[in-house]
Amino acid sequence: MYPPKFGYVIPDSVNEANEFLEKHEDAKALAGGHSLIPMLKLRILRPSYLVELKGLNELHYIRKEDGKIRIGALTTHYEIVKGNLPLLSQAGSTVADPQVRNMGTIGGVISHLDPAADYPASLMAMDAVVKIKGTSGEREEPFKDFAKDMFSPDLNPGEIVKEVIIPEFPGYTFSYKKLERRAGDYAIVGVAVLLKKDSGVIKDVRIGLTAVNNKAVRAYEAEKILLDKSPDEKLIEEAAEKAMGYANPTSDIRGSAEYKKKMTKVMTKRAILEALNR
Amino acid sequence: MKYVGKPIKRLEDPKLITGRGSFVDDVQLPGTYYVAFLRSEYPHALVSVKPGPNIFTGFDINPGKDFPIPSREVTYAGQPIAAVVARDRYEAYDLLESIEVNYEPLRHELDPFNAMEDKVKVYSKLESNIYAKKEFVGGEAKKELEESPVVLTGELHNQRVIASPMETRGILAWFDGNRLNVWSSTQSAHYLRRNLVSFLGIQNIRVIQPDVGGAFGSKIITHPEEYAVSFLALKLGIPLKWIPTRREEMLSAGHGRDKWLRYKVGVKRDGTITAIFGSVVGNLGAPYRDANDDDSGNVMSAARMLPGPYRIKHGYVTAYSVNTNLPPTTSYRGAGRPEATYFIESIMDEVAMELKLDPLEVRARNVVRPEEMPYTNPFGITYDTGNYPELLSIARSHYEQLKAEIRGENQCVGLAMYVEITAFGPWETARVYAKYDGRIIVVTGTGPHGQGDATAFAQIAADTLEIPMELIEVKWGDTDIIEDGIGTWGSRTVTVGGSAVLMAAQELKKKLIEAGAKAMEADVEEVEFTEGKIRHKKTGKTMELIEVIKSAYKLGISLDVTTVYPVKKPTSPYGVHMALIEIDKETGTVRVKRYIAIDDVGNVINPLLAEGQIHGGSLQGISQALYETAEFSDGVLQNATFGDYALPTAMESPRFTWKFITNGTSPHPTGSKGIGEAGTVVGTPAVINAIRGCLKSKFSTMPINFETALR
Numbered sequence: 007m008y009p010p011k012f013g014y015v016i017p018d019s020v021n022e023a024n025e026f027l028e029k030h031e032d033a034k035a036l037a038g039g040h041s042l043i044p045m046l047k048l049r050i051l052r053p054s055y056l057v058e059l060k061g062l063n064e065l066h067y068i069r070k071e072d073g074k075i076r077i078g079a080l081t082t083h084y085e086i087v088k089g090n091l092p093l094l095s096q097a098g099s100t101v102a103d104p105q106v107r108n109m110g111t112i113g114g115v116i117s118h119l120d121p122a123a124d125y126p127a128s129l130m131a132m133d134a135v136v137k138i139k140g141t142s143g144e145r146e147e148p149f150k151d152f153a154k155d156m157f158s159p160d161l162n163p164g165e166i167v168k169e170v171i172i173p174e175f176p177g178y179t180f181s182y183k184k185l186e187r188r189a190g191d192y193a194i195v196g197v198a199v200l201l202k203k204d205s206g207v208i209k210d211v212r213i214g215l216t217a218v219n220n221k222a223v224r225a226y227e228a229e230k231i232l233l234d235k236s237p238d239e240k241l242i243e244e245a246a247e248k249a250m251g252y253a254n255p256t257s258d259i260r261g262s263a264e265y266k267k268k269m270t271k272v273m274t275k276r277a278i279l280e281a282l283n284r
Numbered sequence: 285m286k287y288v289g290k291p292i293k294r295l296e297d298p299k300l301i302t303g304r305g306s307f308v309d310d311v312q313l314p315g316t317y318y319v320a321f322l323r324s325e326y327p328h329a330l331v332s333v334k335p336g337p338n339i340f341t342g343f344d345i346n347p348g349k350d351f352p353i354p355s356r357e358v359t360y361a362g363q364p365i366a367a368v369v370a371r372d373r374y375e376a377y378d379l380l381e382s383i384e385v386n387y388e389p390l391r392h393e394l395d396p397f398n399a400m401e402d403k404v405k406v407y408s409k410l411e412s413n414i415y416a417k418k419e420f421v422g423g424e425a426k427k428e429l430e431e432s433p434v435v436l437t438g439e440l441h442n443q444r445v446i447a448s449p450m451e452t453r454g455i456l457a458w459f460d461g462n463r464l465n466v467w468s469s470t471q472s473a474h475y476l477r478r479n480l481v482s483f484l485g486i487q488n489i490r491v492i493q494p495d496v497g498g499a500f501g502s503k504i505i506t507h508p509e510e511y512a513v514s515f516l517a518l519k520l521g522i523p524l525k526w527i528p529t530r531r532e533e534m535l536s537a538g539h540g541r542d543k544w545l546r547y548k549v550g551v552k553r554d555g556t557i558t559a560i561f562g563s564v565v566g567n568l569g570a571p572y573r574d575a576n577d578d579d580s581g582n583v584m585s586a587a588r589m590l591p592g593p594y595r596i597k598h599g600y601v602t603a604y605s606v607n608t609n610l611p612p613t614t615s616y617r618g619a620g621r622p623e624a625t626y627f628i629e630s631i632m633d634e635v636a637m638e639l640k641l642d643p644l645e646v647r648a649r650n651v652v653r654p655e656e657m658p659y660t661n662p663f664g665i666t667y668d669t670g671n672y673p674e675l676l677s678i679a680r681s682h683y684e685q686l687k688a689e690i691r692g693e694n695q696c697v698g699l700a701m702y703v704e705i706t707a708f709g710p711w712e713t714a715r716v717y718a719k720y721d722g723r724i725i726v727v728t729g730t731g732p733h734g735q736g737d738a739t740a741f742a743q744i745a746a747d748t749l750e751i752p753m754e755l756i757e758v759k760w761g762d763t764d765i766i767e768d769g770i771g772t773w774g775s776r777t778v779t780v781g782g783s784a785v786l787m788a789a790q791e792l793k794k795k796l797i798e799a800g801a802k803a804m805e806a807d808v809e810e811v812e813f814t815e816g817k818i819r820h821k822k823t824g825k826t827m828e829l830i831e832v833i834k835s836a837y838k839l840g841i842s843l844d845v846t847t848v849y850p851v852k853k854p855t856s857p858y859g860v861h862m863a864l865i866e867i868d869k870e871t872g873t874v875r876v877k878r879y880i881a882i883d884d885v886g887n888v889i890n891p892l893l894a895e896g897q898i899h900g901g902s903l904q905g906i907s908q909a910l911y912e913t914a915e916f917s918d919g920v921l922q923n924a925t926f927g928d929y930a931l932p933t934a935m936e937s938p939r940f941t942w943k944f945i946t947n948g949t950s951p952h953p954t955g956s957k958g959i960g961e962a963g964t965v966v967g968t969p970a971v972i973n974a975i976r977g978c979l980k981s982k983f984s985t986m987p988i989n990f991e992t993a994l995r
Contacts, residue, residue, distance in 0.1 A: 007377070008373055259923055
């Protein structure tokens, strides 16, 4: 409940934030604060300083240009839900509860990398790219490489996430299916599906899974089963079965590994069906 | 009657919906210091805490003893082992980290069945881990069982859950040089005072129960921290406040249920139950006496209420209250009666399943007949009034209607019946007095903490005095404003507390008549009390209430009445609840879609508030069936946050319908019976029976999580 003592920094610019974070390796950037502050309150983290990003408006936007959607790191879940973005808006609407969605940001979610977070399934499926900014400039990394392991983003000291870039996916339909015990919980299993159909034939399909591995994965073999086919019940079942092969969950309070594996199949099937019928 | 029986809106609301309530952590005293407790990480160990400034252990608080604060031996993880005193809570929790503790872990026992063998003592000073053992015998259970054509056997576990009121415990204590002043989030100021008097050995103690954010049984007992903080306040002479974190609350308080039944039941082919035979085992957790006394009584209730509303004449049940190295259990809404009801109602549905009978029909064949009332069950509990077959026949129409709402094979309807004991004694107080300006003050010795009894008391007093409710103010929760009191628990407040209010108001009425007569220079017999006025029967001259009151003061007549209402017997409400559930057969997700409750709780003083109690209680009952359980690893609670301990949200709550009949009033002056716990008592088996019907399988434990439902 009571955080340990820490210093607090309000930078005037992203550059200043980068510089401070580089100099103080155990300092932590503060965005929406809905993962960092709970960890401070449990005293799981003991940073020397918090660097407040909230005032940095240059990190707060949704822009569509050249077939790409650029989402500033400080964009909140609520803004993403309202932004009518493919797949991501639906995933955002399942994050926690209204108060959390008013504060939590996409940059914070992917810098934190909880293995049960909602966005990563979609970001994997969409081949999202993460723009990272440090003192020596900016770099872009595919999300699949950026997410190195659970709670382990590809961020060097001084770097922060500046932007998440996703394609616009015109003509695609999508679905994010989340299994939860109660409204507001983290996912037991989350499956994101994005697909494009032409005259009944699937021309592109992407399936991302969350909460069943150390980090979100894409079920490529399951996608292959559906690609260039006219989906029927049997084919969807087969694809869902293959997706299950990508799940390597752990047993915890939310369910046994065996159950979560089975649910990967169920939720994949449901996500494919919903995407097809959308 | 003008107000009683009407859905009067709560007098308590205006202050609470404008943020003007005053809960214990809202109470401020100048120069307050804050207390925090270091808690054991082991279920059983010898512990030594390195002394330091502002660090207090059992050696300071209860030298040589291990309760309430251990001097040497800890017996559950989460037990407070040292207190720190600091300027604010941030500093207090920093200070906790600096304490050096040495643990020598000892062998522990978490399973009550193993604990009964006494191979590992959960506390070195215990003669036995069995805290209490009692046999309840009626008729010839063994013989009847042998002669029964069908015998069902089984084991049921009513799992450990955590009360989890939104406001945790908390206390502010200050010794002003003369008396100890205590504010606590408790269910009774008077009961807490008595406990502190006996622990501290001083009598000059005032206890205030401010607004309390729910309790559900978890704040009846005096907790170790309350003793410790009161002691330290006395010793240090500065105001001390203690408010635990949610995590601490879950580790150390509000644990309830955790009872097992191993049974054999004899049944005739027509579904009539002939005998019940078995043992009830309650896991009391660690040997903290305040808690053990509380919950051991609940274990005995669970055993004695096992026959339910059914005329099972032959029974033999052995009840064991057993200590283990888990956190001590205490009352949780229903306090033993939900366990009994879950056990017998599970058995009733298993009988129905075994004999391929309709669950409602099996109950109809077994319930106590109206002509048998009052009926005493084989374990000596008397059900006073009611007509069980009639309530069942009303329930049947709703049951059929609910079944007609079923859409698809994944939806099922389940039902459960209950009889309860409510309105426990030994007595309760009420004080009613009139201020010179005409204000009527009602003070109750009970301690409402959300149930809205104050509104009901105002209704009762207004009807008795034949005056508008607006003239009445209801107060409680201060040992200085009334002689004494018992408290709010056991669904007793409106009935027992209300009867005291009714009697006190009647007494005041007598005094008003006396004063009115004297003021009119008439004999008492010559005047009458009507619509709040005193009227001379012959002359027709009347005196307004305010004039009577003012005259009484001038004539030296006190208008301050206190009554003590002694209780002879508890009274028994009963009812049938039913749930329409939907199971997602692929994921195992269970949702309760509709819920219908039909209760006979005697006279309903305020149907709006009674229905509120049913919604709240039933949702807690549903939640025990589907979501809640305390999960331990090596005796350490694993789900000690609301992230992991699954309380329901609005999304998990069904649509409720509540109906009541009044066929059996209680013998109390109010004619009412308790309803505070009924929903929690019967909600759990109503849901479990619906799932059982859908899945056609037995369950030995709860909650029915997704995986259980899939198996």
